[in-house]
Amino acid sequence: MVKQIELDWSEGIEIEKAFFPEDKLGRVRYATFLTKLLASQGFDKARAEGDQKRNYVLNLNAEWGAGKTYFLKRWSEDIKEYYPVVYVDAWKKDYSDDPLMTVIASIIEQLRKQAGKDKDSPEFKVPRKLIGLLKAAAPGIARGLFKRYVGIDPVEVMNADNDNIGSIKGEDGENLTDVNGKPIDMGFAASEAVKYLIDEHDAKSAAIENLKTSVFEWVSAVVGKELPAFIFIDELDRCRPSYAVEMLETIKHIFDIKGVVFVVATDTEQLQHAVKAIYGEGFDAKIYLSRFFNSRYSLKAPDxxxxxxxxxxxxxxxxxxxxxxxxxxxxxxxxxxxxxxxxxxxxxxxxxxxxxxxxxxxxxxxxxxxxxxxxxxxxxxxxxxxxxxxxxxxxxxxxxxxxxxxxxxxxxxxxxxxxxxxxxxxxxxxxxxxxxxxxxxxxxxxxxxxxxxxxxxxxxxxxxxxxxxxxxxxxxxxxxxxxxxxxxxxxxxxxxxxxxxxxxxxxxxxxxxxxxxxxxxxxxxxxxxxxxxxxxxxxxxxxxxxxxxxxxxxxxxxxxxxxxxxxxxxxxxxxxxxxx
Structure with a gap:
């Protein structure tokens, strides 16, 4: 049975030194409704034991001016009393090129505070193994290490034009060489490239599984709060197109953690423009975005x-x-x-x-x-x-x-x-x-x-x-x-x-x-x-x-x-x- 929560926004409050006035549009009823909906989707004891915890991603859609930030700030602040909650302002973090670390850092910092732990608390330390695996899983770093120790750039190998078994030619017809200037043997290169891809995949899979375990441990450390954990991602449509798309991919493929629900607030029409900026004007951004969300909830235009x-x-x-x-x-x-x-x-x-x-x-x-x-x-x-x-x-x-x-x-x-x-x-x-x-x-x-x-x-x-x-x-x-x-x-x-x-x-x-x-x-x-x-x-x-x-x-x-x-x-x- 989902806890019956009634939110009250009849008075203004201060959140992180910013004042948020009373709700003049009656939006609190939407927050109350969505809290119950997401809480039941993320965790329900009535379901079979192995299916009690689920992952769920909601797209909160509203045009500019409809008050997404006010809505998310007040909503996330109020339900901290009942659930573990994380709020991420994606736009303020898009100077970073790493959406994954943005979310991880926010989860650790905010859940640690909600758990009443200090910065040195072992429950909220990122395991060394996890850091290593995440680094190994980063394509750019892995490619650099592969080239350094094997002497071959795997991307050059995969993009090369193979005309014969003995050597590999580049697009200009010249033989590709290793870092020592020696012609690359096709058999050796192919073998090492395949090994590189397998190792990278294994490292990434291991990193992701370890991360999921760590996130759930951090959520569980917030004693006295019920599942699911709520993670709010705000202002995604204002981010650089590449960052916005990477954030969605991160949520979809890495943070599909049972017992965790995401609320991603966007002006969906603007976000579609960001997707097209990456994949081209002819790309069907609407269908692409539908892959990332279980459902969409649209706030009406303001009075x-x-x-x-x-x-x-x-x-x-x-x-x-x-x-x-x-x-x-x-x-x-x-x-x-x-x-x-x-x-x-x-x-x-x-x-x-x-x-x-x-x-x-x-x-x-x-x-x-x-x-x-x-x-x-x-x-x-x-x-x-x-x-x-x-x-x-x-x-x-x-x-x-x-x-x-x-x-x-x-x-x-x-x-x-x-x-x-x-x-x-x-x-x-x-x-x-x-x-x-x-x-x-x-x-x-x-x-x-x-x-x-x-x-x-x-x-x-x-x-x-x-x-x-x-x-x-x-x-x-x-x-x-x-x-x-x-x-x-x-x-x-x-x-x-x-x-x-x-x-x-x-x-x-x-x-x-x-x-x-x-x-x-x-x-x-x-x-x-x-x-x-x-x-x-x-x-x-x-x-x-x-x-x-x-x-x-x-x-x-x-x-x-x-x-x-x-x-x-x-x-x-x-x-x-x-x-x-």
Whole structure:
């Protein structure tokens, strides 16, 4: 019966002087599930006596940003209480050319500490015989010794072109000679080469068997812990291709030790590229990698809202920070988390990768931080343009030039596709009704509405709260209009200052919006939620655009914001803690 273990990641912890925050994605349930799965695969008393212990290799697959390192670090740290555990950061060790010794050194050091033994403890000494056998098994060393004592390079012998029995010729047709310059006798060379290969194979086999015995002894020395032992290999996809492939071969052929389970964390797609770098583009890397793993478990892509909260400098989007800079943004939210949530809604709609999401968030923060005091900016508009710039440079240029327009020919008729229509099909329908939030008090901006030049002002009855508009309505009514491609006259929504162009003009745009807000309130006066959702929220954004002169930010300014910030690329650390 597998021990029932429930892991708890509700609080942050420090692991090896690095802080790992609480689990905001609910990933702990995956770690709990996998612990039970691997524990039962590696050791089960219910199986026949000779089959109780098994070797098992799991590929933990996740794209960059899904938090593999956070996941493995917290998981491996928590189960040390129950099982012998080893964690290997392959990328930090790939300066070494020997994956085998990397794993052995990590096993000895970490299991020794878990067993409470000092460095001189005999249980955790590598046997001299094992060291000798491992050295003998190393092809490069064995080849050198063979050449030194026999006088022949076995590789030259095996690659040579044999035209006659008496001597061996190289590829250039010349007779091959030994180290003393004498022609090599074929019979002697063949005999010695075969002996060399057999000896090397025997030495390697003996070394491997001795190593397996030693590893299991080290595992058993961790008293009070149950089988199986867990060995976690992290960051393999970031290693040199040759090192990554050698590590997999080492795990497959040397560490197939009963009672030991491996968890190899990779971005499997990137690892396939590494394999192809070794074996060629036409090589089937997917099938090749499947040889090394018993199963694969894929972590889902991270939720961008929580992801950005961890990886971005959210403090620079807070109300306090913006007030200190005297920067006005729309939609404004006192809480930076709400602004990040709005940004993540746009990023999700444009299906950007986790890495690109961080880059865009950093560019937004950098843009705001470097704006002159007294500046204004629409964060949603900036985010949308940064996404479009990443996805399609030509489309971006069309939009910021105010020249976006597509003509579709249908028989004898033509249809004009404006940006508002285009964006409706460009982003997935599942994102259309996602909410954009704006927490504000309408009374601060208008205690009453003037709805026409002749009527009396109407009291503004909207109250402070969270106003939510739909993303698709923002893109069609605000962004598309700002860039002159909504299929409507820009002056319907925008007019500098909202002033009357002439004394006989019936309504200014601001008066039109005030009238629309009044009508919406009457329509929903008994439904508080309806007063703050959808059309009323959109109308308030339009009202603020005119009232606070956000419409004065012209297309060239947004183009400059994006083009100045776009070269800023987030390089990342090893992999930031969290999400995972």
């Amino acid at each position: 961008l809202e929580n992801f950005l909260e961890v990886h971005s400098d959210a403090s620079k989007l807070s109300g306090d920070y913006l007030r200190d800079l005297n920067i006005e943004v729309l939609p404004f939210n006192e809480d930076a988390k709400t602004t990040l949530r709005n940004i993540s809604v746009v990023l999700d709609a444009f299906k950007v990768s986790a890495r690109t999401a961080i880059q865009i968030a950093d560019r937004i923060v950098a843009t705001i931080s470097n704006m002159p005091r007294g500046s204004k900016i629409d964060i949603l508009m900036l985010t949308t343009l940064l996404c479009i710039k990443e996805k399609d440079h030509n489309l971006f240029d069309e939009i910021v030039s105010g020249k976006f327009e597509r003509i579709i020919q249908s028989g004898d008729s033509q249809k004009t596709i404006y940006l508002s229509d285009f964006l409706e099909t460009y982003i997935p329908e599942s994102s259309h009704m996602r909410h954009i939030e704006m927490h504000f008090d309408p009374q601060e901006y208008a205690s009453y509405f003037k709805t026409s030049p002749y009527s009396s002002p109407v009291v503004n009855q909207y109250t402070s709260g969270s106003y939510r508009l739909y993303l698709i309505e923002y893109l069609k009514e605000i962004l598309s209009s700002h860039f002159g491609s909504s299929g409507k006259s820009r002056s319907i929504i925008y007019n500098l200052g909202g002033r009357r162009k002439s004394p006989d003009q019936e309504q200014t745009p601001l008066e039109k919006i005030g009238k629309a807000l009044t009508e919406e309130y009457k329509k929903h006066q008994n439904d508080t939620d309806a007063q703050t959702l959808g059309v009323p929220a959109l109308l308030w954004v339009k009202f603020l655009y005119i009232k606070n002169k956000f419409e004065s930010i012209d297309m060239d300014e947004y183009k400059d914001f994006v083009e100045l910030a776009s070269p800023l690329d987030w390089m990342g650390k090893d992999e930031l803690p969290e999400i995972d």
